Amino acid sequence: MKVTIKLFAGLRSFAPEGSGDEVILELPDGATANDAASALGIPEGHAGAAFLNNERADLDVTLSEGQVIGLIPPLGGG
Amino acid sequence: MKRSLQDVLKDARAMVPEVSTDEVSGRLEQGMGETVLLDVREKEEFREGHLPDAISVPRGFLEIQIETAIPDRDTPIVAYCQGGTRSLIAGRALKEMGYTDVVSMAGGYGVWKGAGHPWTQDHQFTPDQLQRYSRHFLLPEVGEEGQAKLLDAKVLLIGAGGLGSPTAYYLAAAGVGTIGIVDDDTVDRSNLQRQILHTEERVGMPKVESAQLTLQGLNPDVKVVPYQERISSENVMELFADYDIIVDGCDNFPTRYLVNDACVFLNKTNVHGSIFQFEGQTTVFKPHEGPCYRCLFPEPPPPGAAPSCAEAGVLGVLPGLIGCIQAVETVKLILEAGNGLMGRLLHLDTLSMEINTMKLRRDPECPVCGESPTITELIDYEEFCGLH
Numbered sequence: 001m002k003v004t005i006k007l008f009a010g011l012r013s014f015a016p017e018g019s020g021d022e023v024i025l026e027l028p029d030g031a032t033a034n035d036a037a038s039a040l041g042i043p044e045g046h047a048g049a050a051f052l053n054n055e056r057a058d059l060d061v062t063l064s065e066g067q068v069i070g071l072i073p074p075l076g077g078g
Numbered sequence: 079m080k081r082s083l084q085d086v087l088k089d090a091r092a093m094v095p096e097v098s099t100d101e102v103s104g105r106l107e108q109g110m111g112e113t114v115l116l117d118v119r120e121k122e123e124f125r126e127g128h129l130p131d132a133i134s135v136p137r138g139f140l141e142i143q144i145e146t147a148i149p150d151r152d153t154p155i156v157a158y159c160q161g162g163t164r165s166l167i168a169g170r171a172l173k174e175m176g177y178t179d180v181v182s183m184a185g186g187y188g189v190w191k192g193a194g195h196p197w198t199q200d201h202q203f204t205p206d207q208l209q210r211y212s213r214h215f216l217l218p219e220v221g222e223e224g225q226a227k228l229l230d231a232k233v234l235l236i237g238a239g240g241l242g243s244p245t246a247y248y249l250a251a252a253g254v255g256t257i258g259i260v261d262d263d264t265v266d267r268s269n270l271q272r273q274i275l276h277t278e279e280r281v282g283m284p285k286v287e288s289a290q291l292t293l294q295g296l297n298p299d300v301k302v303v304p305y306q307e308r309i310s311s312e313n314v315m316e317l318f319a320d321y322d323i324i325v326d327g328c329d330n331f332p333t334r335y336l337v338n339d340a341c342v343f344l345n346k347t348n349v350h351g352s353i354f355q356f357e358g359q360t361t362v363f364k365p366h367e368g369p370c371y372r373c374l375f376p377e378p379p380p381p382g383a384a385p386s387c388a389e390a391g392v393l394g395v396l397p398g399l400i401g402c403i404q405a406v407e408t409v410k411l412i413l414e415a416g417n418g419l420m421g422r423l424l425h426l427d428t429l430s431m432e433i434n435t436m437k438l439r440r441d442p443e444c445p446v447c448g449e450s451p452t453i454t455e456l457i458d459y460e461e462f463c464g465l466h
């Protein structure tokens with residue numbers, strides 16, 4: 001299945017060169033937001049939270065074809 | 079045709095029934111229901127004392143302001159003034175505007191107070207305050223009542239840095255009466271690109287001292303309480319105890335999780351702001367009503383996952399935007415006005431100037447505010463996050 005991953009803040013650096021902040025990924029059926037993060041090379045614990053349809057979801061949420069998933073890390077600075 | 083005051087009052091009485099102060103007192107004791115007590119005296123008279131729960135629309139502004147104050151023309155209105163004359167004339171004007179149920183309290187506030195009926199006095203503003211907050215008084219959502227709430231409010235800012243600077247500036251300007259600021263750091267020249275509370279000549283000065291000088295220069299009304307210390311599990315509960323709202327503008331994860339957990343334990347609202355390079359996040363965490371920080375991010379990220387401003391750099395203007403939103407949300411919380419950011423995470427990207435507002439929910443499995451919390455004590459994460 002194909003899903004679109006939107007990367008925010010420090011996670012933008014994990015986007016493949018030339019793809020911008022929105023990355024289209026081909027993942028096996030049943031893949032989770034965590035699997036999408038791993039596929040982009042985002043180390044465990046760095047992804048923060050997933051957002052599906054602008055609502056927060058856990059990173060182990062199962063994705064489905066055509067979905068747009070935001071990955072937003074916590075920001076530390078102040 | 080010349081008409082005397084008596085002629086005018088006679089006409090007014092024909093349109094507006096009069097009720098005695100005892101009748102109004104009786105209605106007040108039974109609960110007024112939808113009836114509105116309308117004080118038509120000048121603001122200065124109202125400030126010196128008025129009937130409980132009365133609204134103030136001076137006679138001179140009656141036609142201009144009444145539709146905002148009382149939109150429904152069928153609302154029962156008891157108008158009163160000092161002696162019962164102005165309210166009769168005001169009542170007639172209301173009738174002419176289509177208000178259907180208007181009576182005037184005979185004898186007015188003078189007789190009311192003389193008879194020993196209950197009255198209240200609102201916050202007494204000084205002449206300087208009346209000038210300083212005049213633009214707030216014009217807003218129905220603030221007004222004198224709201225300004226009094228702001229002056230009575232106690233807000234604790236975590237950090238006098240990039241976020242804390244604009245938040246503190248605007249809260250002080252707005253007249254938030256007590257502003258506590260916690261920061262153990264001193265002013266460094268590299269701070270001045272964004273931390274607008276501080277100045278060149280204060281490099282080396284404790285940030286809380288510099289903040290106090292700036293804020294009291296802006297508004298001497300405001301009590302600034304400096305805490306030159308680092309927040310830890312040892313002092314956080316005591317620091318938060320006296321404050322209504324906590325504004326998190328700190329620069330590290332151990333403090334953010336400590337602030338969150340302490341707010342959950344003490345049931346204090348946490349106005350969150352955080353930044354990274356060109357992007358910022360802000361939301362309002364109201365424990366047990368809405369989600370907390372751990373419902374959003376259950377655990378701190380591992381060391382190195384989220385570099386600080388000192389490591390990764392930050393656009394100087396960015397904390398100005400996020401800190402100002404934190405100030406707006408804090409003022410709204412104090413005023414109980416509008417819709418707050420509770421349950422919504424606002425993510426701002428200044429490079430694309432895109433704002434994403436995402437829904438957050440309470441997590442029943444949240445380790446600190448969930449149904450079976452596993453975190454029941456404060457945690458110092460310093461080592462975990464590799465901060466020291």
